[in-house]
Amino acid sequence: MQHTISVLVKNEAGALSRMTNLFSARGYNIESLTVSTTLDTKYARATIVVTHCDDSVIEQILKQLHKLIPVIKVCDLTPENSTTLELVFIKVDSKNEVGELLKIAEAFGVKVIDVSPKTYTLQAVCNEKxxxxxxxxxxxxxxxxxxxxxxxxxxxKSE
Amino acid sequence: MTNKIITKELTGSQVFLECLKNEGVDTIFGYPGGVILGIYEAFYHEKKIKHYLVRHEQAAIHAAEGYARVTGKCGVAIVTSGPGATNTITGIANAYLDGHPLVVFTGQVSASLIGNDAFQEADIVGITRSCSKHNYLVKDIKDLARVIKEAFYIANTGKKGPVVIDLAKNVLDAKIEFEYPKEVDLEGYNPTYKGNPKQISKALQLLCNAKRPAIISGGGVLSSEASEELTELAKLLNVPVATTLMGIGTYPMNDQMALGMLGMHGNYWANYAISNCDVLFSIGTRFNDRITGPSKEFAKNAQIIHIDIDPCSISKNVTANIPIVGDAKIVLQAMLEEFKAKNYEINKENKREWFEQIEEWKKQRVIPEIQSEKLHVHTVLEQIYEYTKEYEPIVATEVGQHQMWTAQAFNFTKPRKLLTSGGLGTMGFGFPAAMGACLADKNRLVLNIAGDGSIQMNIQELATCVEYNLPVKVMIMNNGYLGMVRQWQEKLFDRHYSETKISGPDFVKVAEAYGAKGIRIKKKEEIIPALKEAIEYQGPVFLDFIVEPFEMVYPWVLAGTPIDKVILSRKE
Known part of the structure; x- marks a missing residue:
């Protein structure tokens, strides 16, 4: 099952490396990872998506992350209590079926951000599905x- | 004119020493080098902290760990950058796996050179990330005192472990008005010490109703100084106690309810009791594979109560029914209070069969095989134990057959008397650890039980022992083989002794060459006189016991088999 883990961590040198190192050292798979500072730049937020692990592995990952000294808070976000999205750029061949392309784009709320003779570049904000x-x-x-x-x-849903 | 009090500015190197004094450090192991010359200049003028020059950086870390294991305080070591720092890795990993507090200082090139592949530059923070509890790179003198304060705090709280501080050269040369912080501010680091009261009641209830209960006491009981509480609770609840290798000494081995060590080379009855119990109360152990065998087969009919200060240790290898995150001493105290305050009833009668069964299992002892005229290690160790027990010695070991025989032969009754590398299994640990022990408990007899393979891994430290007169008595069980590996080859690889026959120097001559004493022992009747001579001699001694090469360690559970598949002799 896929899990999305949100980690609040001190914004200091090596913090990201400590987290990724933990995954490689213990043989856990990262599907995706994003990190950026929070409103308070003393902290950063990492969103880690992991797949192919059972509940006991997820429990270990959460506990191991929490054990890292710069980590303040670790949350296992479920689809019921959270919203998960990502930004995706897609380059599509524009030589044929432009009408179809634009129809799909509209249906998905996808923006066309660049057009060239050969390529349409699309920008989507969407979930995995x-x-x-x-x-x-x-x-x-x-x-x-x-x-x-x-x-x-x-x-x-928490506040 | 200003009213400001002018405090003298200190260099980073002087700040380093002032911080150590504030932490109560008086002993440090180390090895100088280019980027930390400033610190050694400060040592030159230092009276309160004694620096011990080792002969290899790995030994500095093991010595600091030996010191930490005996005192319970942080062990401290300092080395230079590059190779000095990379030589410490085995020592750091060893302390990490066995959970002992260390603060290790490594030199680093100046901040402006970091990343340039400068002379003796190594990314030690990167390298030690996965084998230390935490690490720091200090590039600015403003951070130095805070980082040192935090490092000592992190190393010696929660699940204890090594913390590495990498000191850039420019920090040591810079100047600052020194002030040692009074508090640490670590937002993300809050170890849980108190156990959940509801879990504690549930655990007590379960233990009271158990018909076949058993306790496993691990290294966590030693780290939190919880032996007294453990012993009191075991007696009150009427539960037998097995210990892991790291837990040896936390429960007196000579006690009637002691099961002794369990695991791969544990007692038959300890392994059987744990395999057949209905309630397993496990304290301060992470259920290492050396004590569980295949985890699915381990104590499979038992309800498991597990106390550990590290939440990661709970339900990692063996699933706990009643997990209790907390410090062993504090949780056991709470259990004792709860037990005494409420009306828990212990039915001793319904455990009678269990104790009878354990007595029955206790008949399954190893009968040592006599294979030749040569000395046998089990006889040698028995005699060493009997002869030295009145001194209550600290016993360090290396890793291998002699280590397991020591764990079996010495009836340890107190904690912090056996120094052995459990988690990492580091050959070469014992000798430097014994040096640390000599400095931690200066009038105590310190033994290092070694093999002829292991002792060669840090034999250079004899020079350190001679220089500072650290009277380690090194008992070399010299069988000409890497005995434990040979034992596996005999059983599992058709006696193909591939690269396990190992030669060594004349250890008596080596001892003499270093300026120490060397004694060779070949016959039974030479053992006691040799021990007497070694103990009377006021300095380090190598005792070279020439022993039978083909002796096997029993009991033995083969890797991958359940722990009740105990082999007691060659015939099995």
């Missing part, structure tokens, strides 16, 4: 490249 459908629909038109930011997640 939406991205999957989007990619499936665009694939026949011709996807040239895709760049993903990795998921960010926020707890929306």
């Amino acid at each position: 939406q991205l999957k459908s989007l990619v499936e629909l665009l694939r026949p038109i011709g996807i040239k490249d895709i760049v993903r930011s990795g998921a960010v997640s926020i707890n929306v």
Whole structure:
């Protein structure tokens, strides 16, 4: 099962490396990882998506992360109590089926941010499932490249 | 004119020493080098802190750990950058796995050179990240005192462990008005000491109702000084106690309810009691594979209560039914109070069968095989134990057969008397650790039980022992083999002794060459006179016991098999 873990960590040299090192040293898989400072720049927030692990492994990951000295708080976010989205850029072949392309873009709320004779560049903000459908629909038109930011997640039901 | 009091500015090197004094450090092990010359200049003028010059940086860390294990205080070591720092890794990893507090200072090139592949530059913060509890790189003198304060606090609280401080050269040369912080401010670091009261009641209830209860006491009981509480509670609840290798001494081995060590080379009855118990009360152990065997087979009919200060240790290897995160001493005290305050009833009668069964298992002892005219290690160790027990010696070991035989032969009754590398299994640990022990408890007899393989891994420290007159009595069980590996090859690889026959120097001559004493012992009747001579001699001694090469350590549980599959002799 996929888990999204939100980690509040001191914004100091080596903090990110401590977290990633923990994953590699203990053999856990990272699906995606994003880190940036919070409102208070003393802290940073990391959103880590992990896959292929059972509950006991997730429990270990949460506890091991919490054990790191610069880590302040660790949350295992579930789909019920949180929203998870990512930013995705997709380069699509524009030589054919532009009408179809624009229809799909509109249906998904996707912005066209660049147009060139050969390529349309799209910008999507979506979750994993939406991205999957989007990619499936665009694939026949011709996807040239895709760049993903990795998921960010926020707890929306607690306050 | 200003009214400001003018305090003298100190260099980073002087700040370093002032911080150590504030932490009560009086002993430090180390080795100088280019980037830390400033610190050694400060040592030159220092009266309160004694620096011990080792002969290899690895030994500095083991010596500091030996010191920490005996005193319970932080061990401290300092080395230079680059190779000086990388030589400490085994020592740091050893302290990390066994959970002993160290603060290790490494030199680093000046901040402006970091990342340039400068002379003797190594990314020691990167290298030690996964084998230390925490680490710091100090690039600005303003951070120095705070970092040192934090490091000592982190090393010696919670699950204890080594903290590394990498000191850039420019920090040591810079100047600052020194002030030692009174408090630490570590927002993300709050170890849990008190156990959850509800869990404590549940655990007591379960233990009271148990018919076949057993306790495992681990290194956590030693770290939190909880032996007294453990002994009192075990007696009150009428529960037998097994110990892990790291827990040896936390429960008196000569007590009637002691099961002794469990695990791969543990007692038959300890392994059987743990395998057959209905309630397992485990304190301060992470259930290492050397004590559990395959974890699915381990204590499979037992409800498991697990106290540990490190939440990560709980339900990592063995799932706990009643997890209690907390410090062993504080939780055991709370259990004692709760037990005395409420009406818990102990039914001793319903445990009678259990104790009878354990007595029955206790008949399954190893009968040592006599294979030749040569000395046998079990006889040698028995005699060493009997001869030295009145001194209550500190016994360090290396790693291998002699280590397991020592754990079995010495009836340790007090904690902090056995210094052995459990988690990492580091050959070469014992000798320098014994040096640290000599300085930690200056009038105590300190033994290092070694093999002829292990002793060669840090034999250079004999020079350190001679220089400072650290009277370690090194008992070398010289069988000409890497005995433990040979034992596995005999059983599992058809006696293919691949690279396990190992030669060594004439240890008596080596001792003499270093200016120490050397004694060779080949016959039984030479043992006692040799021990007498060694103990009377006021300095380090190598005792070279020439022993039977093909002796095997029993009991033995083969790796990957459940711990009740105990082999007691070659015939099995």
